[in-house]
Amino acid sequence: MKRQKRDKLTRAHHKGYQAGINGRAKENCPFQQNDAKSQWLGGWREAMEDRQTGFAVK
Template identity: 65%
Template sequence: MRRQKRDRLERAHHNGYQAGLMGRSKEMCPYNNANAKSEWLGGWREAMTDRSMGLFK
């Protein structure tokens, strides 16, 4: 049985998290869709929190 592709919103969250870990600005969000943009920003905020706690450099 084939594996299903990851959900688009899950992917947006993951991409936002990766962008946050790399220190990118939240203005660099590539999404125009409100739901995807919200997920991306949520991932970005989560990454920034993790960075500020010292989990990543």
């Protein structure tokens, strides 16, 4: 059974979340396109909120 690829924006959001959980700076965003960059930063911000509330512990 083939596995479907997630769309690029969902993947960008997930990668941003992972970067935030790992403590990377938002300046390290690897995307140049506005849509993907926006999604990555959104994931990064979510991760930072989760780290501050203690939801995610590294």
